[in-house]
Amino acid sequence: MAASTRAQVISLYRMLLRESGKFPSYNYRTYALRRVRDAFRANRKVDDPKTVERLMEEGEQTLALIQRQ
Secondary structure: OEEEEEHHHHHHHHHHHHHOOOOHHHHHHHHHHHHHHHHHOOOOOOOOHHHHHHHHHHHHHHHHHHHHH
């Protein structure tokens, strides 16, 4: 993974964690945080650029969804 892609992934991860932590309900907050961490852990070893790009798009859509909540 290129350094710029790695930085983008880390940035997306941090934004998802930050936005998930803003849920007022404890249950929603912990669920969202757990889902974000688990998704990034599950895809930690992905090296294919097309797969990384697809996962980044899914993450950005998820971020937009969390921000609308």
